[in-house]
Amino acid sequence: MNLTQFEIMVSLAENKNFTEAAEAIGITQAAASHALAKLERELGVTLFER
Numbered sequence: 001m002n003l004t005q006f007e008i009m010v011s012l013a014e015n016k017n018f019t020e021a022a023e024a025i026g027i028t029q030a031a032a033s034h035a036l037a038k039l040e041r042e043l044g045v046t047l048f049e050r
Helices: 003-015 018-025 029-043
Strands: none
Touching: 003 018, 003 029, 018 029
């Protein structure tokens, strides 16, 4: 896990919306989704239901 992935996870938990979570940390929704999907693959678990 890198810092960006951690920031996305925290922001998503707070905002409960990918677009708002991404905007809160200054990245696009697509980048947030991609980074979280990569983290989920690395860990082998689903962290958030889409």
